[in-house]
Amino acid sequence: MSNNLTDLTVAEIRDGFRGGDFSAREVAEAFNANVAGAKALNAFIVETPEKALEAADAADKAKAAGEALGALAGVPIGMKDLFCTEGVQTTAASHMLEGFTPTYESTVSGKLWAAGAGMLGKLNLDQFAMGSSNETSYYGNVISPWRRGGGDNAALAPGGSSGGSSSAIAARLCPAATGTDTGGSIRQPAAFTGISGIKPTYGRCSRWGIVAFASSLDQAGPMARTVRDNAILLETMSGFDPRDSTSLDLAVPQWEANLTSDLKGKKVGIPKEYRPDGLNAEIAALWDRGIEWLKDAGAEVVEVSLPHTKYALPTYYIIAPAEASSNLARYDGVRYGQRDLPDGAGLQDMYAATRALGFGPEVKRRIMIGTYVLSAGFYDAYYTQAQKVRALIARDFEQAFEKCDLLLTPTAPSASFALGEKQADPLAMYLNDVFTVPASLAGLPAMAVPGGLDSQGLPLGLQIIGKALDEQTVLNAGLAIEERAGFNARPDKWW
């Protein structure tokens, strides 16, 4: 058993620890060793093996003393470096926040630690969560543990922005991790690496203490190898927080206890606009298999229409940069982070020099687009128009959900691509989020689950989108797919 502790799921670690099969310390040591041996993946910005051991020892001690154990006692996890962690550097993968050591803990990470989870380290990501391939991090690219078959050793993208999380989970460096999702940053990396991840309904998880990107879209969520593990983590991460004005004041459902793959009586909508001409044939075929799996689980399948789907990406690329330009105005070289003060510079020069130094090219690009679309004379034509189209996109979903209970779509338009392949053209990169952005704009819960491998041996994912607050149906459909897909492929260790 002790040889393969790092192959266990969160549920297996939790239950095995409670049942006395192994100690929490043994688990933490096994994952710490995997983290230390995987520098080639560059999944972590900061490793915190001592934090993992500290939580494990506390769990072992509590168990020995017969004390009540937290829901995640004995489980070590990875923390995306977008969550502020007290006393541990938090960078958002930027130079701007290099050396920033929060004096407070984000609500979501605090809930996880309070439940007994231990921190293996801070996971790499796209800078300020802006990217779809983890190539915008100041701390270097994260490499996917997956490689194409046939001896092709090209370094592949783990997806983004939660690329450190997806790479680390797929490589067994952690059994689960946190992610955040603004336009697909949990789901697309999960699909690229053959794992699962869920973005809950907007407002389920507190945004307090998460470095802000686009506040009307940002949502935290878990990533793990099984649907059950996602349910377990999401229960701990969710809940009302008075410190986040958009937090939903609702009880957290018992998603794990209510998991079932029986979908009798459920209607699955298949949105026809998600099958454009030229959709990758292997992805279309996987989608068809997914439809059969859900039918097999007892669901009825209906075709639905989301007519404004094609406008979702351009809407997103107005709203997200607009909000980012406002949120990132706080990085001024005064209160935290880097400061660049050229000789003789005044305050305004210091701001501009600091921001030129601290932000990477993609972050600058988005701040400038956001500034432009919010500037006098253009605000209505761009920003107000985008907010109106966003309302139409949300209405499309409302109307579709009059005919069905959930939607099934592909997660991404392609499998993972090689690093560098899409770097030259920002637009080509943006198009990777075509299937994930609409649910983000509508604030709906959405999950990625692995469905199979393509002909190159790379994972492909399916996406389930649910009604607002109906994470349970999303998780249940995810479980139905998981049971039928039987996805157990894993990358061969080369790192």
Place this chain on the structure above:
Amino acid sequence: MSIDLQTVKKIASLSRISVTDAEAEAMVPELNNILGWVEQLGEVDVTGIEPMTAVIPNHQRLREDAVTDGDVRDKVLANAPQAEHGFFAVPKVIE
């Protein structure tokens, strides 16, 4: 509607990001590409549609008008690039 070098420099200035001439020139086609693409939103009929500001219906909460935090000056200043005498320090702004 396309933007030129002057506009890029104006946006950079509004964004408080200093750019070299070469950087600004490189941004002209990049930003035009992206802005040209998002302009397709103009063709959507939005007659009678209210701009969406909150995706999930929620209400503004009120709480008791009481102090709930504060008295953490040193924590607030802990990450400042330059803090002096209990304040954030910046370059002189009054000549």
